[in-house]
Amino acid sequence: MLKRICVILVVVFAQTMLSTGPVRALDPSELLADPALEERARELSKGLRCLVCRNESIDDSNAELAKDLRRIVRERLVSGDSDDEVLDYVVGRYGEFVLLKPPATGANLLLYIAGPAMLGLGLLVAVFYIRGRRGRDTGPGERLSAEEQARLKEIMGD
Numbered sequence: 001m002l003k004r005i006c007v008i009l010v011v012v013f014a015q016t017m018l019s020t021g022p023v024r025a026l027d028p029s030e031l032l033a034d035p036a037l038e039e040r041a042r043e044l045s046k047g048l049r050c051l052v053c054r055n056e057s058i059d060d061s062n063a064e065l066a067k068d069l070r071r072i073v074r075e076r077l078v079s080g081d082s083d084d085e086v087l088d089y090v091v092g093r094y095g096e097f098v099l100l101k102p103p104a105t106g107a108n109l110l111l112y113i114a115g116p117a118m119l120g121l122g123l124l125v126a127v128f129y130i131r132g133r134r135g136r137d138t139g140p141g142e143r144l145s146a147e148e149q150a151r152l153k154e155i156m157g158d
Contacts, residue, residue: 030067032074041074044086048073049100057100
């Protein structure tokens with residue numbers, strides 16, 4: 001009976017996962033007639049952050065601001081801008097935060113380096129702390145006075 005229930009649950013789960021693939025926020029009315037331009041717009045949209053949803057691209061977001069950003073990207077491409085010009089326009093208007101992967105230059109470089117540097121510093125502190133304790137602490141029996149050690153042996157029956 002338990003096997004049958006497990007099989008049913010697995011089948012229902014598999015059907016659910018297969019039938020509900022990734023849902024895109026892109027409205028069919030937003031699509032460009034030129035497939036090459038549409039592909040460029042989709043690639044650019046995947047690299048731009050939705051300012052409402054934070055960690056979603058504008059390609060995946062349903063927010064009104066994401067729709068506006070998708071529209072801006074498509075309008076700029078239709079007007080003849082290159083990919084870099086579109087990104088420069090959007091970054092100039094909304095700041096570098098709009099990029100899902102900001103370039104590792106300037107202040108951003110400091111942020112890219114800070115994480116690994118702090119991890120390395122933490123590991124060094126841990127190593128020196130452990131080495132320092134190893135030399136000082138030789139065991140609980142060494143810290144007892146002779147009288148305490150004798151009393152402990154008496155209690156333990158040695």
